Amino acid sequence: MFQDHFLSYRRFIYLKTAFLLTLLAAAFYIVDEPPVPPNGGTLLGYVLGTIAGLLCLWLLAFGVRKRAYRSDTGVMRGWLSAHVYLGVAVLIVATLHAGFQLSWTVHGVTYVLLVIVVVSGMTGVWMYFRYPRQLSEVLDGKTPDALLRDIADLDDRCAQLAPDCPVPVRAALAAAAAGPLYAHRLQRYTGRNGRCATAACLRVLTAAGTAKAVQSAYELQSLRLHLLGRLRAYVRLRKWAEVWLLFHVPMSLALIAALVAHVVAVFFYW
Amino acid sequence: MGEERKRSPLESELDRALTPQGGRRPLSWFAVIIALVAGLLLPMLAFAPPPQVAALFAQFGLVAEKVNRAPELKVQPTPWYGELPASATGLRTVAALDRVWDAGPLSTAHQPWALDCKACHSEPFARVKDADCLTCHSTLAQHAPDDVSSMRAQRCASCHREHHGRFGLDQQNRQQTASECSTCHADIKKTAPKTELRNVRDFADEHPQFTVRIATSARADAFKRVTLPEQGHLEEGTALKFPHDVHLDKKGIAGPRGNKVMECKDCHVPDSTRTSFKPVTMRDHCQSCHELRFEPALSGRQVPHGSVDDVLSTLAEFYGFLKVEPHTAPVPPEIGYRARPGKPDKPAEVKRTTPYNNAEAAARELFEKTSCVVCHDVQRKAGGGAPNTPGARLPSWTIGAVTPGHAWMPQARFNHDSHTMTECKTCHAAERSKKATEVLMPGIKVCRDCHVGATAVADKVRSDCGLCHGFHPKSPAHVASVKTAVAGAKP
Numbered sequence: 030m031f032q033d034h035f036l037s038y039r040r041f042i043y044l045k046t047a048f049l050l051t052l053l054a055a056a057f058y059i060v061d062e063p064p065v066p067p068n069g070g071t072l073l074g075y076v077l078g079t080i081a082g083l084l085c086l087w088l089l090a091f092g093v094r095k096r097a098y099r100s101d102t103g104v105m106r107g108w109l110s111a112h113v114y115l116g117v118a119v120l121i122v123a124t125l126h127a128g129f130q131l132s133w134t135v136h137g138v139t140y141v142l143l144v145i146v147v148v149s150g151m152t153g154v155w156m157y158f159r160y161p162r163q164l165s166e167v168l169d170g171k172t173p174d175a176l177l178r179d180i181a182d183l184d185d186r187c188a189q190l191a192p193d194c195p196v197p198v199r200a201a202l203a204a205a206a207a208g209p210l211y212a213h214r215l216q217r218y219t220g221r222n223g224r225c226a227t228a229a230c231l232r233v234l235t236a237a238g239t240a241k242a243v244q245s246a247y248e249l250q251s252l253r254l255h256l257l258g259r260l261r262a263y264v265r266l267r268k269w270a271e272v273w274l275l276f277h278v279p280m281s282l283a284l285i286a287a288l289v290a291h292v293v294a295v296f297f298y299w
Numbered sequence: 300m301g302e303e304r305k306r307s308p309l310e311s312e313l314d315r316a317l318t319p320q321g322g323r324r325p326l327s328w329f330a331v332i333i334a335l336v337a338g339l340l341l342p343m344l345a346f347a348p349p350p351q352v353a354a355l356f357a358q359f360g361l362v363a364e365k366v367n368r369a370p371e372l373k374v375q376p377t378p379w380y381g382e383l384p385a386s387a388t389g390l391r392t393v394a395a396l397d398r399v400w401d402a403g404p405l406s407t408a409h410q411p412w413a414l415d416c417k418a419c420h421s422e423p424f425a426r427v428k429d430a431d432c433l434t435c436h437s438t439l440a441q442h443a444p445d446d447v448s449s450m451r452a453q454r455c456a457s458c459h460r461e462h463h464g465r466f467g468l469d470q471q472n473r474q475q476t477a478s479e480c481s482t483c484h485a486d487i488k489k490t491a492p493k494t495e496l497r498n499v500r501d502f503a504d505e506h507p508q509f510t511v512r513i514a515t516s517a518r519a520d521a522f523k524r525v526t527l528p529e530q531g532h533l534e535e536g537t538a539l540k541f542p543h544d545v546h547l548d549k550k551g552i553a554g555p556r557g558n559k560v561m562e563c564k565d566c567h568v569p570d571s572t573r574t575s576f577k578p579v580t581m582r583d584h585c586q587s588c589h590e591l592r593f594e595p596a597l598s599g600r601q602v603p604h605g606s607v608d609d610v611l612s613t614l615a616e617f618y619g620f621l622k623v624e625p626h627t628a629p630v631p632p633e634i635g636y637r638a639r640p641g642k643p644d645k646p647a648e649v650k651r652t653t654p655y656n657n658a659e660a661a662a663r664e665l666f667e668k669t670s671c672v673v674c675h676d677v678q679r680k681a682g683g684g685a686p687n688t689p690g691a692r693l694p695s696w697t698i699g700a701v702t703p704g705h706a707w708m709p710q711a712r713f714n715h716d717s718h719t720m721t722e723c724k725t726c727h728a729a730e731r732s733k734k735a736t737e738v739l740m741p742g743i744k745v746c747r748d749c750h751v752g753a754t755a756v757a758d759k760v761r762s763d764c765g766l767c768h769g770f771h772p773k774s775p776a777h778v779a780s781v782k783t784a785v786a787g788a789k790p
Contacts, residue, residue: 065460065471070402135338135399142334142606173317177310210312217316271320278323283330290338294400297343298420299427 036154038110041237046111054080058125067128069136077126082288084119085143088112092278093094101103113154120147135294139287143285146284149277156273167262176256182268183253184222190249193242197233205250210260220258220265227254303752338399345396346416346423403462406469419461429455440772447490447785458770473765480764489752494784495524503752508743511707517700529744532728532737538676538699541735552608554588563723573716578704591670592659593617602665607698611683611690614661618654619689659693665698675699705741710777712767 036044054077063071069078091112094100123143131137168176184206191199208226216222227250234247306314311366395414405413412418418429431437432455443450458479459468481489485500497507512522513535527533551558566584567576580606581589591601593614600617602610621627664670671677676699684690724730726741750766751759772778 064458064469065463068403068463070460115771130403132401132403133399135342136402137470138334138338138399173313174310177307180309200586207308209315210309218356221472260313264313267317268320275320275323275326279327279330282327283334286334287338293339295341295402297346298397298400298402299418299425 035106035109035157036113038107042165043107043111043114045115050080050115050118051121054125055124066130067125068130069126069128071128074126074128077122081119081123081126082292084115084122085285085288088116088119089281092281113150116147116150120144135287135290139284139291142280142284142287146277146280149273149280153273153277156270160270164263164266167259167266169259173260173263176260180253180256183249183256187246187249187253190242190246194240194246195237195243198230198237198243198246201226201233202246202250203229205253210257210264216261217264217268220261222257225254225257229259312374322675342397342400401462402468405461405466406463406467408468409461409466410465426454427456427461432459440775440778442770443490443781443785444774445638447483449490453479462676471765473763478493491781491784492787496784499764501752501754502750502764503747503754503756506743506752509708509740511738511740512705512709513707513738514702514705517702519703522705527738527740527742529742532732532739534734534736535702535738537702537735539701539735540674540676541736543729543732543739547730552588555590557590563727563729567723573714575706576704585674589670589673591665593665602670605730607666607696608685608688608690611658611662611663611693611695612688613690614658614665615655615689615693618657618661621657622654655692658690662693668774670698671698675701707738710773712768 057073058067058077059066061071061073063073065071068074077104091108094102094108095105120143123140127140129138131140171179187202187206191202194202205227211217211222212224222228231250231254234243234250237243332734339454350354375574397416398414400416401413409419419427421428421431436455441450458471460471461468463471481500484496485497485498485505487494487496499506508526508528508529510524512532513525515521515523515536517536517538525533546552547563548562549560551560566579569575586601586604591604593600593602594617600613602613666672666677667679678697678699680695680697682695684693684695718726726745727739728741729739731741734735749760750762753761753763755761772781
């Protein structure tokens with residue numbers, strides 16, 4: 030598994046590249062003795078700034094490459110690998126470019142946006158690592174539609190048991206079959222439904238005695254609740270992956286806009 | 300596709316839940332537009348707004364020239380939007396929207412213009428021009444004339460980099476002028492063929508011995524530059540007799556009120572510059588021991604420490620008065636001089652009979668034996684005191700000229716306050732100095748005990764050129780001398 034992972038792509042070639050870049054930048058930063066405190070306006074400051082700026086543009090190009098399905102400029106795994114490692118490196122280069130100075134100006138805000146984008150990128154890597162495994166665990170080899178069919182199957186069997194059950198149980202079984210996955214939209218992100226009809230039905234069944242039909246219905250509803258839980262977990266993971274993109278991409282674009290403003294500002298009031 | 304069945308409610312709900320959220324595109328546009336408007340468009344608008352916009356903002360007091368207007372300022376920036384009603388107050392650019400471009404805090408002296416970027420950045424996409432600096436700093440002299448090619452390439456901002464904190468410029472003036480000095484000064488003859496300066500690269504290992512300015516006239520109005528010797532002391536002419544070693548004897552020195560152990564600060568009091576010292580005066584620093592008394596048995600009177608004629612007149616008047624009013628004296632004036640124990644009763648050559656005789660005897664004592672001669676070069680001169688003064692008939696003397704104190708290194712940035720952690724004698728060898736003519740300035744070796752050059756060394760003070768040297772000449776004479784020095788250099 031490991032050898033074809035995006036992080037280990039071609040024996041960590043991009044990790045090595047990023048490390049070398051960072052190391053070089055840091056070495057120059059340490060050796061450099063500018064006449065004023067280190068900042069973006071010294072010679073090294075301009076050089077590091079140019080590198081960081083160009084890297085930002087290149088990192089953004091990942092979004093374009095990702096959609097260019099017919100492109101054959103490198104494999105996607107390689108692009109992602111470079112995107113991740115150089116994305117972290119650019120934060121370090123930009124920090125050295127700024128000489129560790131921060132202010133609430135267009136310059137400081139550009140840096141803050143960079144931090145936000147890179148940190149959110151790291152979160153993305155973390156999600157990228159966990160989610161595929163979690164998704165396959167949740168689905169356990171099935172598709173969401175298959176899970177839904179299982180649920181429909183359970184509902185049919187419960188409907189057959191219903192006439193043998195007491196009246197309250199009958200009503201609860203019907204409510205469970207008609208009950209929605211979520212009580213409101215935000216539950217898609219939490220994966221929980223406190224007002225789940227199936228859970229309510231189970232409570233009714235627990236109190237409904239030990240008749241055989243009730244016992245069977247209890248087992249079926251337990252299974253139903255379990256399947257609902259898996260569906261909700263699946264939806265939750267999918268939604269958070271979307272939320273991540275909804276954050277990372279607009280922030281990246283805002284960063285590029287701020288970067289343009291930053292560069293123009295520097296030379297406007299040179 | 301043909302047997303498409305109706306989706307169950309649960310299936311539809313799942314479909315809906317899994318439908319990708321929209322909004323990535325609008326959110327992106329929103330973020331980009333916010334960043335471009337606040338970070339680019341509004342500041343540019345503040346720099347050069349259409350007149351209608353300026354007028355609109357002015358109505359709300361968001362544009363005005365008043366905030367930084369102070370009559371004493373040389374620069375009264377002309378507002379780009381024209382004159383406004385006097386009631387308008389506020390900011391000098393449109394709501395100072397360009398403040399988001401601020402590259403860092405200005406130094407304290409420039410902070411009145413902190414919201415007026417155009418005061419210095421007069422032209423967009425151009426580096427700050429010297430002309431912008433010289434609007435205010437018009438009196439600053441150039442280090443070297445523009446015909447020196449290396450100076451032509453330098454802008455004010457090559458050395459003075461703003462936006463580096465409240466004390467950024469101060470700091471730079473001390474330390475950062477260093478980096479470029481050796482470009483010319485390592486081989487100064489190349490740039491200034493006629494200069495007297497010697498090459499310098501770094502204080503630590505390539506800096507000439509100090510040169511001091513020595514007075515060539517007794518009035519200290521003419522000077523020459525002399526390099527300090529490696530051993531011993533340079534001498535500067537003065538007719539003063541003052542042995543530092545006697546006064547600084549650790550066992551003390553005998554005075555009228557007993558033994559006194561003296562310290563440097565008893566005479567040398569720093570002046571307001573903290574670089575130099577207030578002049579040492581007879582009255583404040585010497586006279587408490589070196590009294591100018593005469594006739595001690597009769598009176599506590601002292602002659603003034605002034606001109607010879609003042610002294611002679613004082614003596615003549617004193618004895619004249621005693622003659623008229625003898626009862627004011629505790630003992631008869633004829634024997635008054637006996638008060639000096641262990642001395643012969645009467646000086647043989649003077650008959651103490653008349654007031655003039657008495658005054659003459661006292662004058663001889665003062666000038667030639669007890670007082671003046673102790674510190675001064677005293678010569679008897681032909682004739683008497685100034686005509687038409689009470690002392691006209693008395694003999695007279697000339698006192699050798701004492702060269703007044705003056706700065707030996709007038710251009711150096713040196714502050715004694717910064718060196719109070721060490722004793723005076725660490726640098727000034729006064730305790731062994733026997734003559735007042737000795738220039739007790741320390742040589743470069745003494746400074747190098749603590750100071751190194753531009754490269755940091757443990758336990759030493761890193762010293763760039765700017766720590767001791769100024770860059771801009773301070774006097775017209777200095778400017779002229781630089782001009783002469785560089786004459787004939789290859790452009």
